[in-house]
Amino acid sequence: MATLIFVINIVVITLYTIRMILTMKGYRYIAAAVSIAEVVIYIIGLGLVLANIDQVQNVAAYALGYGTGVIIGMKVEEKLALGxxxxxxxxxxxxxxxxxxxxxxxxxxxxxxxxxxxxxxxxxxxxxxxxxxxxxxxxxxxxxxxxxxxxxxxxxxxxxxxxxxxxxxxxx
CATH class of the missing domain: 3.30.70.120 (Alpha-Beta Plaits)
Known part of the structure; x- marks a missing residue:
């Protein structure tokens, strides 16, 4: 379960980072499409954490996935090099x-x-x-x-x- 939560949060935060950059660069329709996927995955991941909130490894996996997602999102943005x-x-x-x-x-x-x-x-x-x-x-x-x-x-x-x-x- 913790591994799944970790991976889900990496994906969510990577999408979040990319969406924010797309928004700042003026790619509003692509940003809106990314946000739809982001929210669906976020709800699933958060639901897993909240359903198993008594297990500290799930909360830790959520936090670690968040930090890792920020780094990966930034790396993806560097590769896209928009603007x-x-x-x-x-x-x-x-x-x-x-x-x-x-x-x-x-x-x-x-x-x-x-x-x-x-x-x-x-x-x-x-x-x-x-x-x-x-x-x-x-x-x-x-x-x-x-x-x-x-x-x-x-x-x-x-x-x-x-x-x-x-x-x-x-x-x-």
Whole structure:
């Protein structure tokens, strides 16, 4: 019984984590479908625990399944890599032509000259799907090991050449 409760709670919390991420990313219909499965499985698991509440191993299995489900849900989300990342890059050498090298590899780059504490800099913004984020970091470090990199996840994206494909993906 404890093993079943453990597995059920892993599944429930993994689905819960995925549903929350889908909701935050704007995939409302997929999130709603996931929530239906989540609730059905949750009720079954909770019913098993409550029917056997006098057995401490069932409560422990429920708690351990919860924690394990959070970890697995996060791992699944990393693999799904939904959404986009905005990467800001500042390079000390304004003559490295890093923006051109990144564009040649298919990245959309907006760049400009900037001034830092120690002189001129090349600043860039690069929007990339999250699934390509690590690959982009590796490429930037390969082309300019001293590049300063900051990234964040944009909440909304309007305009630019990415907008049309982003809207089509969210509609699905």
């Amino acid at each position: 986009y990342t905005m990467v800001n890059v500042i390079t000390a050498d304004a003559h490295t032509y890093l923006p051109a090298q990144l564009r040649q590899r298919g990245y959309g780059v907006t760049d400009w000259q900037a001034n830092g504490l120690n002189g001129n800099r090349q600043a860039m913004q690069i929007l990339t799907p999250r699934k390509n984020e690590l690959k982009l970091y590796q490429l930037i470090k390969e082309l300019d090991p001293k590049a300063f990199i900051i990234s964040y996840e944009p909440k909304e994206i309007f305009g630019g050449f990415w907008t049309k494909s982003i809207r089509q993906q969210k509609a699905a």
